[in-house]
Amino acid sequence: MEQKSENLAGGTVSIGKARAVKGNQVPWKERIAYAMSDFGCNTVFQILGTYFLVFCTDTLGVAVAATTGLFALTAIIDSIDGVFWGQMIDRTHTKWGKSRPYWLWFSIPFAVFCVMAFSAPSFIMGSETAKIIWIYIAYIGAKVLYSAINIPVTSILPALTSNPKERVTLSTIRQFFGNFGSALFLPLTLPAVAFLGTMVGDGESGTKSAPGWTIWAIILGVITVIAMFTAFRGTNERVVTRDSKRSVPMRESVKAIKGNYPWFIIIFINFVFWGAFAIRSSALPYYFKYNLGQEALGSLTLLGTVLQLATTALVPFFVGRIGKRNTMMIGMVGTILSQLLLFLSEKTGGNVPIILIAVACFYLSQGLIGALIAVMLSDAVDFGEWRNGIRAEGFVTSFSSFSAKLGMGIGSMILAAVLAMGHYIESTGGSAVTQPDSALNSISLGFIWIPLLGYVLSAAALAFNNVDKFEDQMARELEEKHARELAE
Structure with missing residues (x-):
């Protein structure tokens, strides 16, 4: 066995070509059940992020x-509720485990608030203040409950298996189903809302129909x-450790991230990648409607989410040959390239073929990234226990939702x-709106340049993650430690 030493945040560990951990293989039925959790989360939450x-x-x-204050307040609340839910998970002990019960308890309330976020009850329509209060309650409630599920x-991934390769497989299948939910429902949203609005006949045209949005949100909810209940019934928390059988207090949980550079x-x-993703997603409908004058093409490009399925399915193949970090880096470089292609299309007068190539490049690259973030968080859970002796799945992984x-x-x-600074003009009623050049420039800034900066920063940070070099040794030693603890 080839061995060498490497400094890790103040300590020295032995690194070698350790054997991969065997066993703890999750059956296919459970893999699919776990994947339904991401399908369920993405089904309506992606719509909320893109069209709210x-x-x-x-x-x-x-x-x-007025919405600026809402997003600012939500960002503050998100900095609190993620850690709260993480601590709740670490303190939860039920016959179903620590993480699974939350899908049973909170999936229905989450769906209800998402429906509220796309509803326009008559009692708020006559008052700007009432509208603002309504969207604040609905959006904040949906975001908080999204953290809960x-x-x-x-957090359940480290409890499903201790095998690093099996975690990649689980996360890949989960991401595949999550991407499938996006690929299926995002492109359908605007046509479905327009169709449902016409069926209801509320007098508004196309996607301005509030009942159309509400009915569509109910369907997705x-x-x-159903998806979250399926995930609850079909999964099993099989990795049992000393810390998973007790309530880990906050003062101990914090130790799990001491020196935990991964x-x-x-x-x-x-934080940076999903922030850039949110800006790009929210700016997309504006960009295609006003900058390009092709609103239908904007909906069509969302079909590109299907391309994520292909690259997501290939993640285990790439990881097995070049490692997690290098696989994700390819995805990061691809997202950067896609933004540069969008700029090129803009400089050539909105060249549609270049736009389609850019969109394809973006979604193909995204498929290599999403599946690996959860796996790397599981690595961080293991690293925290390996280095500091504390395993706090809820606390460590809660910052994933918090940061995203x-x-x-x-x-x-x-x-x-x-x-707002670009003097964007809100579009209400049936008349078309011509946006000033300042608004068009602002939309372009939000769709191309700000996301580009986020992707560059993400790639730069990823270059410093080297867990692939010692993950097999870490997994083997932790399994031995868990066996000793359970025997005692």
């Missing part, structure tokens, strides 16, 4: 400046609940602020 701002401005007629999706890196990436939601909240806030 458009619904507020173009259907409810809320001033874009999404943090367990990540029901699918979300955790700091992935949390930073989670904080990034997405700040991203949405930045886009709203940029649109």
Whole structure:
């Protein structure tokens, strides 16, 4: 066995070509059940992230400046609720385990608040203040409850298996199903809303129909609940450790991130990457509607989410040959290239073929990234226990949701602020709106340049993650430690 030593945040460990951990193989039925958790989360939450701002401005007629405060407040709340849910998971002991019960308890309330976020009850329509209060309650409630069901999706992964390769497989299948949910429902949203609005006949045209949005949100909410219940029934928390059988207090949980540089890196990436993603996603409908004058093409490009399925399915293949970090780096470089291609298309007068190539490049690259973030967080859980002797799945992984939601909240806030500074004109009623050049420039900034900066920063941080070099040794030693603890 080839061995060498490497300094790791103040300590020296032996690194070698250790054998991969065997066993703890998760059956296919359970793999699919676990994947349904991400399918359920993405089904309606992706719609919320992409179209909520458009619904507020173009259907409810809320001033874009008013939404800036909402996203700022949500970002503050997200900095608290993620850690709260993480601590709750670490203190939960039920016959179902620590993470699974949250899918049973909170999936229905989450769906209800998502429906509220796309509803326009008559009692709020006559008052700007009432509209603002309504969207604040609905959006904040949806975001908080999303943490309640999404943090367990990540925190349960280290409990499903201790095998690093099996974790990649689980996360890949989960991401595949999550991407499938996006690929299926995002492109359908605008046509479905327009169709449902016409069926209801509320007098509004196309995607301005509030009942159309509400009915579509109800359909997606029901699918979300069914998917989360399926995940609850079909998974099993099989990795039992000393810490998983007791309530880990906060003062001990914090020790799990002491010197845990893989955790700091992935949390930073989670914050910056998903913040950039949120800005780009929210700016997309505006960009295609106003900058290009091709709103239908914007919906069509969302079909590109199908391409994520292909590269997501290939993640285990790439990881087995070049490692997790290098696989994710290819994805990061691809997202950077896609933004540069969008700039090229803009410089050539909105060249549609270049736009389609850029969109394809983006989604193909995204498929290599999403599946590996959860795996790297599981690595951080193991690293915290390996280095510090404390295993706190809930606390360590809760910062995944915290950092992603904080990034997405700040991203949405930045886009709203940029649109307001560009004097964006809210579109209500049936008449078309001509945006000033300043608004078009702001939309371009939100769709191309700000996301590009986020992807560059994410790639730079990823370059410092070297867990691949010693993950097999770490997994083997932790399994031996867990066996000793359980025997005692």
